[in-house]
Every structure is written in structure tokens, then in C-alpha cells.
Amino acid sequence: MSRLPTEAEFNGWLADPVTAYVRTMLHAKREELRQQWEGGSFTDYEKDTTVLVNVGNLGTCKGYAFVTDLTYEQLLTEVDDDGKQVGPQALGSRSAD
Numbered sequence: 001m002s003r004l005p006t007e008a009e010f011n012g013w014l015a016d017p018v019t020a021y022v023r024t025m026l027h028a029k030r031e032e033l034r035q036q037w038e039g040g041s042f043t044d045y046e047k048d049t050t051v052l053v054n055v056g057n058l059g060t061c062k063g064y065a066f067v068t069d070l071t072y073e074q075l076l077t078e079v080d081d082d083g084k085q086v087g088p089q090a091l092g093s094r095s096a097d
Contacts, residue, residue: 030064
């Protein structure tokens with residue numbers, strides 16, 4: 001990253017038609033995964049397989065949510081003054097959620 005975007009730049013990115021389209025698409029994909037999970041699509045006869053599939057899909061949903069729900073305030077918590085990632089998902093950190 002060269003620098004942290006300003007709030008105006010971030011809002012411009014949000015307003016961009018391509019950004020809006022991608023965020024809508026990711027929201028739909030997240031909802032589709034939720035519906036599949038609710039329908040039992042990620043349940044296998046083998047417990048370990050079920051766990052692995054669910055963990056993978058949970059990570060996918062969280063990735064979709066990060067992009068679709070991102071606010072400027074959240075962006076600020078993810079970086080320091082030099083534009084380096086410092087939030088809870090910084091490289092090498094572990095999070096239980």
C-alpha cells in the first residue's frame with residue numbers, strides 16, 4: 001500500500017458502479033452459502049470432512065462479509081499511520097472469530 005485512502009476516496013470507491021456490483025455479487029454468494037449450510041449441504045457422514053468443509057466455508061463467508069460490510073472506520077482500524085495492516089487479522093495474528 002502506498003498510503004491510506006481518504007474518506008472521500010473510500011466513499012468514491014463505494015459509489016463506483018463496479019464496486020457496487022462486486023459487493024452485491026459477494027453479498028449474494030454469502031447468502032447462497034448460508035442457504036446451502038442451512039440445507040445441510042456441508043454435512044458429510046465423516047465428522048472430520050464436515051468440520052473441514054464448514055471451516056472452509058466459514059472463512060469464505062467472512063471474506064465476503066469483510067468486503068461487503070467494510071466501512072471507512074473499519075478500514076482505519078486495519079492500518080497504522082504508515083498504511084501497514086495492524087488490525088486483528090494482521091499477518092501472523094490468530095483470531096478465534
